[in-house]
Amino acid sequence: MEATADIVRDRVAGYVLTVQEFALLCAHAIAGLRGLGRHARETLIQIERVGVGSLFIVILTGTFTGMVLALQGAVQLEPYGATIYVSRLISTSVVRELGPVLAALMIAGRVGTGIASEIASMKVTEQIDALRAEGTDPIQKLASTRLAACVLMIPLLTVVTNGIAVFGGWVVARLYLSIDSYFYWTWAFEALRLNDIVFGLIKPAVFGFIIAMVGCYAGFSTRGGTVGVGISTTQSMVSSSILILAADFFLTKLFMAFA
């Protein structure tokens, strides 16, 4: 019985320590955004990696999401003779929820794991220690730069995802549902309110924060050789996906209270 209590206590202490370390890393990385100019080159490299590097996958994600929504939406709306309004369904669901969440999950898979594995490899090959030995703050150089890149670029990528998804829906609407382009685009834009667009941009910025910081935390906390690199990479993907979905729920609740 005592042994079980000890295990539970150790587990809880471990989780508390993880949260504390994560919060400290976030605080340090945010503080590092001041004076990021000295790492301008690294920041631009990360912006290019996150932004341009993820463009292809978010275009694919957006296209197929919009196309599937059009097909499924038409099935649901047809009994009411409301197929013509399918673009309303696509634009609102994509801009409010699916665009930010799906883009973030895809980017977490590509960028978040990349951040985690890169920093983890640097950790196990003593490159992080070498940075410190060279008088560089590794958190500012590695975490703040990636944080800035993700928070800036993921909202832009989400805008691309949203646009492409509505476009993908239009392709299906034209080819399979014979909906007139004028009606499609008119209803698509009329359904959107300013709040949808603003909240739809705040969400991806928060998801960008999660992706960058979870990836960095997984990388910096890596222990034990190449096995550790693999574990950190997996951990980063799982944790950031769960946190993105959880954050989406709470942000939606929050926005609903404001709307």
Added chain:
Amino acid sequence: MTATVAEEQIALRRVTLTLGTHRVLRDVSVTAMRGETTVILGASGSGKTTILRLILGLYRADSGAILIGGRDITGLTERELMPVRLEMAMVFQGAALFDSLTVGENVGYRLWEQRTVSDHEIESRVRRSLTYVGLEDTIGKMPAELSGGMRKRVGIARALASGAQTILYDEPTAGLDPINTCMTARLIKGLKSQGLTQIVVTHDLDTAHAVADRIVVVDRGRVIFEGSPEDLKASPLPAIQTFLDPSLLAAKGVFPRPELGEWGETP
């Protein structure tokens, strides 16, 4: 007495360090004199590299004092440690070159980051350092394109280009062939003549004798010897004797005994 203190560049005073539940160092005192090469000898896992990390402030001691140029760094924050670290340079065991940078960018990393000298001066220093280690033609290559020995020499060039007056080496000859080992030892010896203070962590006796002014032997987290290379050879301590001549362990039955039969067979 005052003159001796003035010559001390780095000193650890009764330093103790525990990592996790493992007591890595116990009451360790080590002194490195300015302009001299101090070699820290010891078996793998004895705590040699930990001493270097403590000197750089990468680990924090549980107790004791670490003096760099007479200043105790044990209570300094990470930010306060930055300028202290810039007085030194470290050659890591695996070289720890930055994968995403070219050899030239690695060598000039500190200079590019600090921006205390002109671009022209940085390029000149990078070339001079690479020429010193015989790798001037690798300036545009990536670290992944280099052999282990070349990477270590680039690590030395990085330390040289930084302009630091103290260089710390973590196993600079480990895993190298005899030619590269000899070359690295000669580089370290050559730098001594330029007045640099150097601390070399190694378990290679030949390298130690080739470069050392003073030798410190660490055994299971304790300093068991500190003196000249000649004193080391003359030391009567059993732990030193077995380290210098490991075949003595065979007589105690510590080594495997192949004469008992093939591996896996019951004798």
